[in-house]
Amino acid sequence: DAKTTQPPSMDCAEGRAANLPCNHSTISGNEYVYWYRQIHSQGPQYIIHGLKNNETNEMASLIITEDRKSSTLILPHATLRDTAVYYCIVRVDGEGAQKLVFGQGTRLTINP
Amino acid sequence: DAGITQSPRHKVTETGTPVTLRCHQTENHRYMYWYRQDPGHGLRLIHYSYGVKDTDKGEVSDGYSVSRSKTEDFLLTLESATSSQTSVYFCAISAYDTQYFGPGTRLTVL
Numbered sequence: 001d002a003k004t005t006q007p008p009s010m011d012c013a014e015g016r017a018a019n020l021p022c023n024h025s026t027i028s029g030n031e032y033v034y035w036y037r038q039i040h041s042q043g044p045q046y047i048i049h050g051l052k053n054n055e056t057n058e059m060a061s062l063i064i065t066e067d068r069k070s071s072t073l074i075l076p077h078a079t080l081r082d083t084a085v086y087y088c089i090v091r092v093d094g095e096g097a098q099k100l101v102f103g104q105g106t107r108l109t110i111n112p
Numbered sequence: 113d114a115g116i117t118q119s120p121r122h123k124v125t126e127t128g129t130p131v132t133l134r135c136h137q138t139e140n141h142r143y144m145y146w147y148r149q150d151p152g153h154g155l156r157l158i159h160y161s162y163g164v165k166d167t168d169k170g171e172v173s174d175g176y177s178v179s180r181s182k183t184e185d186f187l188l189t190l191e192s193a194t195s196s197q198t199s200v201y202f203c204a205i206s207a208y209d210t211q212y213f214g215p216g217t218r219l220t221v222l
Binding site: 032 | 143153160
């Protein structure tokens with residue numbers, strides 16, 4: 001699976017949009033981009049994933065560049081409860097075990 | 113939370129003692145995983161299972177063994193615990209192209 005690069009930390013004001021970047025310049029055509037977050041010491045929580053089209057769900061939006069070498073996770077109206085470590089992961093979907101490779105992630109702090 | 117529970121949630125043990133952690137799921141998912149997480153690091157895969165009695169190694173499997181005699185239970189065993197195995201252990205299952213994680217077990221080896 002391709003390697004990802006994320007900034008180690010970011011700050012965002014409560015109520016504003018939080019935009020978290022991720023670089024995955026070696027991504028293959030059949031690899032998806034996944035985002036998870038980990039709040040304090042809880043288990044990671046799935047947020048969203050996509051292949052090449054932009055995706056939106058009740059938690060966030062995922063914007064993937066046309067060349068697929070980078071993506072941005074957008075939390076449209078950040079709240080204090082969004083303070084967490086956010087992980088960007090790329091992997092191939094389909095049959096078989098999902099052996100996720102977690103990097104260091106981005107520690108997002110939402111400030112009041 | 114995909115019906116995943118882990119037990120115990122906290123454990124303190126001494127070097128050289130055997131330890132077994134349990135992961136239980138209620139929804140009969142085929143794939144189950146054990147990860148460990150250490151300070152300042154992301155999660156690292158220890159072992160995974162793709163069915164009853166079917167398991168394979170992950171990235172950091174040395175010192176660990178696993179067993180899956182029933183679909184719903186995936187056990188992680190430290191045959192002889194060492195201080196380097198002090199960590200938080202997370203279990204996960206695969207469902208609908210993603211993974212769902214349990215609440216974690218904090219293990220301290222003195």
